Amino acid sequence: MDVAAGLFKAQCLKLMDRVAEKRETITVTKRGKAVARLVPVATTLNRRLFGYLRGKGKITGDIVAPTGEAWEAQR
Secondary structure (H helix, E strand, O other), X not given: OXXXXXXXXXXXXXXXXXXXXXXXXXXEEEOOEEEEEEOOOOOOOOXXXXXXXXXXXXXXXXXXXXXXXXXXXXX
């Protein structure tokens, strides 16, 4: 959607609400040429780097006990 700079100035808050609600982009024009673009903010989840995978894995057996199979290096 293109909006003239004068109209954008008069209805800035209304247009910002529209972008937030409808997730659309508005291009602000001055004398028919695009000068600015109003875009919705990308939503990002607030995730921490450490502890992100906590609770996702599961140990299903003894990971240090021998399996009984011969390794290639032992052959």
